[in-house]
Amino acid sequence: DAMVIQNPRYQVTQFGKPVTLSCSQTLNHNVMYWYQQKSSQAPKLLFHYYDKDFNNEADTPDNFQSRRPNTSFCFLDIRSPGLGDAAMYLCATSTPTGTHSGANVLTFGAGSRLTVL
Amino acid sequence: GQNIDQPTEMTATEGAIVQINCTYQTSGFNGLFWYQQHAGEAPTFLSYNVLDGLEEKGRFSSFLSRSKGYSYLLLKELQMKDSASYLCAVMDSNYQLIWGAGTKLIIKP
Numbered sequence: 001d002a003m004v005i006q007n008p009r010y011q012v013t014q015f016g017k018p019v020t021l022s023c024s025q026t027l028n029h030n031v032m033y034w035y036q037q038k039s040s041q042a043p044k045l046l047f048h049y050y051d052k053d054f055n056n057e058a059d060t061p062d063n064f065q066s067r068r069p070n071t072s073f074c075f076l077d078i079r080s081p082g083l084g085d086a087a088m089y090l091c092a093t094s095t096p097t098g099t100h101s102g103a104n105v106l107t108f109g110a111g112s113r114l115t116v117l
Numbered sequence: 118g119q120n121i122d123q124p125t126e127m128t129a130t131e132g133a134i135v136q137i138n139c140t141y142q143t144s145g146f147n148g149l150f151w152y153q154q155h156a157g158e159a160p161t162f163l164s165y166n167v168l169d170g171l172e173e174k175g176r177f178s179s180f181l182s183r184s185k186g187y188s189y190l191l192l193k194e195l196q197m198k199d200s201a202s203y204l205c206a207v208m209d210s211n212y213q214l215i216w217g218a219g220t221k222l223i224i225k226p
Binding site for chain 2: 040043090104105107
């Protein structure tokens with residue numbers, strides 16, 4: 001089945017120790033997103049790629065970086081995790097032509113839950 | 118600023134009907150989405166409304182009134198597995214998704 005796969009599902013790191021989260025997709029979607037979601041809060045968009053074009057949200061801290069080496073893969077690097085970065089990180093994909101009556105529906109991966117000690 | 122409002126939590130009984138409301142104020146409108154999110158899992162797409170009216174899909178229906186900046190998600194014949202958070206999201210004029218914080222729905226036997 002075509003899908004979005006995130007690894008690892010659970011990541012524990014120490015304060016300040018770099019972390020890389022990965023996302024792969026078999027949907028061949030142009031757009032890939034990274035969201036941060038804390039408990040009982042709305043997902044917060046960190047950045048997204050339209051093909052190779054990188055779009056950073058204005059309020060995304062410099063501590064967060066991303067790479068998209070090819071259509072299928074995208075990485076989220078957290079250079080120096082702080083306690084406030086503990087959250088669920090969601091990768092999502094979409095295609096501009098839409099998958100539901102023209103709507104730009106997002107398909108999410110299962111998420112990577114980050115714990116910072 | 119852009120804002121999506123939905124109740125934080127609702128409780129309903131198995132077999133009953135529940136309506137989850139969402140009001141929005143956004144810069145433009147290019148559609149409203151409802152997603153379901155079980156605890157600790159990723160959101161999954163439920164419905165999309167871009168024109169006024171009701172969209173029905175099995176036990177779930179979604180309604181939109183653009184003039185009122187209002188939508189609701191209606192869940193019928195509630196099942197225990199419907200216990201989840203329901204997220205309302207609006208696509209603005211820049212095709213950016215603005216998310217609500219979600220409504221946690223608790224189903225009781």
